[in-house]
Amino acid sequence: MKYTVVEASNDTEFGLKAKAAFYAAIDGLSMPNVVLPTGETPRPFYQALRDDGSKPAFTYVQLDEYLGLAESDPRLFAAWLARDVLDPLDIKIRLTFNSAAEPEQEVRRMRDRLAVHGPIDIAVLGIGSNGHIGFNEPGSSFDHGVRIVDLAVETIAANKAYWPQSGTSFPAQAFTLGLADLKAARQTILLVRGEGKAEILRRALLGEITPDVPGSYLQRQKGLTIVADTAALSAMKL
Numbered sequence: 001m002k003y004t005v006v007e008a009s010n011d012t013e014f015g016l017k018a019k020a021a022f023y024a025a026i027d028g029l030s031m032p033n034v035v036l037p038t039g040e041t042p043r044p045f046y047q048a049l050r051d052d053g054s055k056p057a058f059t060y061v062q063l064d065e066y067l068g069l070a071e072s073d074p075r076l077f078a079a080w081l082a083r084d085v086l087d088p089l090d091i092k093i094r095l096t097f098n099s100a101a102e103p104e105q106e107v108r109r110m111r112d113r114l115a116v117h118g119p120i121d122i123a124v125l126g127i128g129s130n131g132h133i134g135f136n137e138p139g140s141s142f143d144h145g146v147r148i149v150d151l152a153v154e155t156i157a158a159n160k161a162y163w164p165q166s167g168t169s170f171p172a173q174a175f176t177l178g179l180a181d182l183k184a185a186r187q188t189i190l191l192v193r194g195e196g197k198a199e200i201l202r203r204a205l206l207g208e209i210t211p212d213v214p215g216s217y218l219q220r221q222k223g224l225t226i227v228a229d230t231a232a233l234s235a236m237k238l
């Protein structure tokens with residue numbers, strides 16, 4: 001396994017180093033297909049992109065989305081990404097899931113669009129504490145494409161924490177790109193921040209390659225860059 005690790009000692013540095021890795025990945029490509037994650041981890045990266053002021057041109061491909069939320073729901077991942085990065089960067093072409101659409105049709109629509117627009121050029125990803133990538137929860141086959149998934153209990157809890165005010169009801173299903181789609185990415189940038197991710201990062205990169213740890217598919221991935229803070233890398237250095 002060959003990958004590049006970029007270490008950051010604080011959030012500001014993390015954001016700047018993630019931005020540098022991203023710009024290096026898109027350099028010279030014309031309208032690459034780019035996957036971007038939501039979550040806490042990429043916040044400094046998106047801050048750095050906004051602060052930079054330049055407007056890189058790419059096609060945004062949505063990684064995952066809750067199923068069954070109304071178009072105006074602020075919890076939609078598409079809305080989150082729009083606020084944090086796509087609107088500020090003026091990204092016009094967005095291949096997003098329609099959360100409110102008939103689910104099976106929506107899966108087919110996204111599969112068709114991926115087939116037409118070509119594979120992902122750059123997948124920027126986070127990793128869940130249970131090793132999930134996108135919403136490919138433990139047990140996900142490495143060979144699945146776009147599909148509907150049941151969210152793991154710990155993922156629902158982690159996602160509720162993004163929206164403490166939203167009460168007890170929270171989507172239990174989601175759309176996700178599959179690991180087969182992500183494996184096809186020409187370049188992958190994994191963002192990892194915080195001590196809470198140290199053990200799962202170690203398992204994903206140094207443990208057994210198994211669907212029980214979806215992120216372990218990365219061990220076979222070519223063109224992998226890991227941007228992580230010192231805390232997230234702590235278990236790799238034991």
Ligand code: F6R
Pocket residue numbers: 036037038039040041042063064077125126127128129132133134135
């Ligand atoms: C979000 C996504 C998830 C997150 C992961 C880490 O679009 O695909 O896989 O990347 O759950 O989330 P944070 O960064 O909040 O720890």
